[in-house]
Amino acid sequence: MDTFSIAGKTFASRLIVGTGKYSSPAVMVRAHEASGADMITVAVRRVNLDRTKESLLDFIDPSKYFLLPNTAGCYTADEAIRTARLGREVGLSNWVKLEVIGDERTLFPDNEALIEATKVLAYEGFVVLPYTNDDPIACRKLEDAGASAVMPLGAPIGSGLGIQNVNNIRIIREFSRVPVIVDAGVGTASDAALAMELGADGVLMNTAIAGAQDPVAMAEAMKLAVRAGRLAYTAGRIPRKMYANGSSPVEGLVGR
Amino acid sequence: MKIRLNGDPYEVAGPLTVAELLERLEIDARRVAVEYNLVVLKRDAFGRTAVAEGDEIEIVNFVGGG
Numbered sequence: 001m002d003t004f005s006i007a008g009k010t011f012a013s014r015l016i017v018g019t020g021k022y023s024s025p026a027v028m029v030r031a032h033e034a035s036g037a038d039m040i041t042v043a044v045r046r047v048n049l050d051r052t053k054e055s056l057l058d059f060i061d062p063s064k065y066f067l068l069p070n071t072a073g074c075y076t077a078d079e080a081i082r083t084a085r086l087g088r089e090v091g092l093s094n095w096v097k098l099e100v101i102g103d104e105r106t107l108f109p110d111n112e113a114l115i116e117a118t119k120v121l122a123y124e125g126f127v128v129l130p131y132t133n134d135d136p137i138a139c140r141k142l143e144d145a146g147a148s149a150v151m152p153l154g155a156p157i158g159s160g161l162g163i164q165n166v167n168n169i170r171i172i173r174e175f176s177r178v179p180v181i182v183d184a185g186v187g188t189a190s191d192a193a194l195a196m197e198l199g200a201d202g203v204l205m206n207t208a209i210a211g212a213q214d215p216v217a218m219a220e221a222m223k224l225a226v227r228a229g230r231l232a233y234t235a236g237r238i239p240r241k242m243y244a245n246g247s248s249p250v251e252g253l254v255g256r
Numbered sequence: 257m258k259i260r261l262n263g264d265p266y267e268v269a270g271p272l273t274v275a276e277l278l279e280r281l282e283i284d285a286r287r288v289a290v291e292y293n294l295v296v297l298k299r300d301a302f303g304r305t306a307v308a309e310g311d312e313i314e315i316v317n318f319v320g321g322g
Contacts, residue, residue, distance in 0.1 A: 018322030028320070043321025046262040046314065047288055049281060056318050057287050072321050085296045086316050089289035157322070184322075206322025 002230060004201050006179050007095075007127040007148040009066075013037045014196070015226045016068070016181065017219070018206025025059040027215055032065065035209065035219035039066045041097055043073070044087040068129070070097040075110070077117040084121055096121060097151070097183075097204075098130040107157040111138045115145050122146025131183050134168040136175050149178050151204060154195060155185025158207040162191040166198060173199035189218075189225035196229025197237070257309040268307065275302040278315070288317045 003010050017037045022028035032040060042056060060067070069087030074080035077100055084096040100117055102110030109132050121128045127148045132138050139150040152172050155161035162185060163169060173180050179201035186192050186208045195203050203226055212218035257270045268277065274292060278285045290297045291314040292305055307313070 018320070020320040020322045022320065041322055042318040044289075044316050045319045047283060047317045049262065055284075055287060056320055067318070069318065070321050082291075082294075086289040086291060086314075087318075089296055089299065090287065090316065090318055204322075 002227075002234075004179060006129070011038050011066070011202075013039075013223070013226070014202040014230055015192070015222055016041065016202055016204040017209060017222075018204075019043075019056060019060070020206050021210040022215065023210075025054065025056075028210070029059050031209055031215040031219040032060075033219075034216045034223065036223040037065070039068055041068045041070050041204065041206065042091075044069050044071070044083050044090065066095075067091045067093065068095055068097050070131075071099045071117075073101070074099060075101050077113040077120070080113075080117045081120055084117075084126060085124075088126070094125055095127040096129065098128050109133055109153075111135070111141075114138075115141050118142055118145040118147050122148075129181070134165045134172065136168060136171045139172050139180075140175055143176060143178050147178060149181055149201075150176055151181040151183035153184040154182050154191065155187075157184040158211075159185055160187030160208060160211075161185055162187050163194055163198070166194070169195065169198045169200065173201075186222075189221040192222050192225040193229035193232070196226055197232050199233055202226075257307075259307060259310065260312045262314055270307060270309075272307050273303055274305040274307060274313070277307055277313070278302065281315075283315065288315050290315050 013036045015037045016039045017035045018041045069091055071080040071083040074083055080100045088094055100110050100113040102108050114130050118128050118130050129149045130142050130147050131151045134152040142150050154163040181202040181204050182195035182200045183204040186205045192203045209215050209219045259266050293312050
């Protein structure tokens with residue numbers, strides 16, 4: 001079976017899915033099942049003091065899914081570090097999907113602050129999975145700062161634009177000694193397959209599934225796409241050629 | 257006494273511990289993290305941390321996210 005590991009922990013699925021933006025908890029639960037994912041992301045927020053809302057944890061079985069808290073919405077290293085520490089106490093795991101956002105409209109990461117926060121959290125014993133630009137040098141610096149994986153974006157968060165810089169993702173994979181997870185920008189199954197064909201170790205997505213007209217069907221499509229892309233990558237694709245190269249014999253044609 | 261709870265002024269009858277505050281708010285302590293005057297508390301410290309006038313307390317949990 002094709003498994004992959006981050007910081008010594010092995011996962012059966014290379015697809016990591018989110019818990020945001022679903023039309024209902026029931027749809028989310030079914031989409032999670034259809035995705036085959038065994039790691040799911042969650043956000044850390046103030047509790048609703050009026051207690052009228054249901055708790056996310058009512059719908060997630062922690063024995064079935066590994067919870068990865070994120071620091072979404074943090075704009076400084078300090079905010080992200082504070083949120084990571086709180087997330088660790090809620091979930092009792094030292095893993096964090098580290099986000100330090102630099103711009104509200106694009107949600108592009110602030111790499112300088114991201115590297116700084118990675119250093120601090122890795123020193124504190126966190127398994128840090130930073131969401132980063134599709135920049136091989138930034139990824140290398142994050143790795144040097146102690147990141148356990150690097151998570152370059154394919155395109156802006158929630159944009160569904162697909163992988164914008166195919167060659168950079170390939171180079172990041174070539175450079176990295178830690179797992180590479182393409183995080184953000186996937187719109188449909190072929191985007192996920194492409195990420196895997198480029199050599200990514202995994203793909204993380206939320207909106208592409210939660211925002212689809214049929215999230216459960218899209219979750220299954222993503223599961224298959226990630227598997228197909230991974231298989232194609234390990235199978236070794238044929239080289240690209242400029243002209244045709246027929247598969248049927250040229251000899252023995254009728255009438256010649 | 258007056259404290260700040262999740263960024264807002266909050267009035268609560270003391271004395272009480274963080275664990276008792278969560279109980280009064282009907283919050284399951286196993287599903288939240290508490291930051292007490294900017295320090296993150298370990299769960300086993302909830303019962304021995306007294307809430308005092310002017311304290312700033314943040315109670316967070318997991319919500320949907322990507």
